[in-house]
Amino acid sequence: MNQDDAEVIGLCLQGDVDAMHQLVERYQSAVFGLCLRILGHREDAEDTVQDVFLRTFRNLEKWDPMRPFKPWILTIAANRCRTALEKRSRQARTIDNSMDTFNSKHSNRTSDRTDLGEELDLALARLRSDYRICFVLFYQQELSCADISQMLDCPVGTVKIWLHRARKELAEHFTRRGIVPEGHYELPRI
Amino acid sequence: MNCLEFKTVLQSAIETRQLPDEEGLVIHRRQCAACQHDWNEYLLLAQAVASWKESIPEVDLTDSIVSRWLLETTGPVQFASPASSSEELAIASTQHVVLAPDSRVFQRRSVDRIRARQVFWIPGGLLLLFFLLIWREPSSTERSRLLTTASNKTNGSTVEPPLPELDSLLKDVESGYWVLANSAASTVSGAADLLPMRSVGMNGRPLFWSALMPMSSGIESTHPVEDDNKPSGPFRQGFSKAVDLLLEVVPAADLPTS
Known part of the structure; x- marks a missing residue:
């Protein structure tokens, strides 16, 4: 339990505006990073972040102080991202056009570390939403498989399978794009 | 080390985010092409994730989120007209004036009243329209009266035909x-x-x-x-x-x- 979080949230429940500012400043980067990686669109991510915090404030009384606050708010964010993706799929708004633009823009460039991150973004956008959410929660938010299974309300084995498939599909994307690991690169801690 | 042990170590390294014992793995992957392929994929993904995590843009939505929350909880925000008497008053006039919660309650009651009126007026109007249609349509009593008049004429009575x-x-x-x-x-x-x-x-x-x-x-x-x-x-x-x-x-x- 984060005692500081509990104090800030207690002040928020009493209507302290400064505490609200403090809470948003503390978690907006994590929530925004999750939304941006899952949705792949900055404006959509910003709208979703605002929606997430408004829902958080509305349901702040339901938060259990004995449990950490970050997984709780990230669960709200993941659910809102799921809803946004479903709405996007209903509107038949595909990202193929942006993908083609991206491909033509970067087709003649050699891969460096920055391009590798962009390539990962590109490949993530083609993943199934469950795989994408799972991958982002695991690698970006550095949550454990058990935490992710609680957040997504599914078994731990399912989370591991989704992660494995996501990694496989991303690796296949890199292979199709002709991207190979750099030999001199020092293995990072992931 | 065989392929199964290699995959187990690699999977454990992925899940725990711990660096695998590369010295123990290197001998096996030099002998097994499939495990070398898995190792390359792991390495490539590790490099991509490292650069991917660094590229999140900064964002500051604090003010907009808190103002939206205050707007939602306390009611609509009105902007005061700018004052021209002094610089301090001009600055003070740009501050938002939050309406009292009573006004929001009053607005909700007004909305409830409008909805209640709609609930009563729409069925009432439909009922009135129905009665108008019934009134315009000749009833069975009217038809029998017309037929009685026709019968009287047949019997030689002096009742004038209505039509x-x-x-x-x-x-x-x-x-x-x-x-x-x-x-x-x-x-x-x-x-x-x-x-x-x-x-x-x-x-x-x-x-x-x-x-x-x-x-x-x-x-x-x-x-x-x-x-x-x-x-x-x-x-x-x-x-x-x-x-x-x-x-x-x-x-x-x-x-x-x-």
Whole structure:
């Protein structure tokens, strides 16, 4: 339990505006990073972040102080991202056009570390939403498989399978794009 | 180390985010192409994730989130008009003035009142429209009144027809009725040749008379015929012709004596 979080949230429940500012400043980067990686669109991510915090404030009384606050708010964010993706799929708004633009823009460039991150973004956008959410929660938010299974309300084995498939599909994307690991690169801690 | 052990170590390294013991793995992946492929994929993904995590743009949505929350909890925000008396007043006038919660409650009550009115007015209007339609449509009572008027005219009463169309319709019905009666009389006169005239009924009359007399008397009593120009004229002529024919055909001894 984060005692500081509990104090800030207690002040928020009493209507302290400064505490609200403090809470948003503390978690907006994590929530925004999750939304941006899952949705792949900055404006959509910003709208979703605002929606997430408004829902958080509305349901702040339901938060259990004995449990950490970050997984709780990230669960709200993941659910809102799921809803946004479903709405996007209903509107038949595909990202193929942006993908083609991206491909033509970067087709003649050699891969460096920055391009590798962009390539990962590109490949993530083609993943199934469950795989994408799972991958982002695991690698970006550095949550454990058990935490992710609680957040997504599914078994731990399912989370591991989704992660494995996501990694496989991303690796296949890199292979199709002709991207190979750099030999001199020092293995990072992931 | 075999392939299964290699994959187990690699999977554990992925899940725990711990660096794998590369020295132990390197010997095996040099001998196994499949495990070398898995290692390359792991390495490539590790490099991509490392650069991917660094590329999140900064964002600051604190003010917009908190202001939206305050707007949601305390009510609509109004902007005060800028003051021009002094610089301090001008700065103070740009601050948002939050309406009291009472005003929000009042707005909710107004909305509730509007909804309640809608609930009552829409069905009421539909009911009024229904009654208007019923009023315009002639009722069964009105129809029976019209028919009674037509019947009175047929019986010779002096009630005026309510509508000229109805009057012409009744005339058509009346003429059609008499044409039908005339046809029936002709048929009876034709059938008189075929009936056995010597049969005697229960009252001493032949069956032919017992069959014809009530019919003729009934028609005569209910529809008195004054001249042949009336629609009943042809019927009377046909009936008289039939009776004359019968009187000629039937022998006098067979006629009733009374």
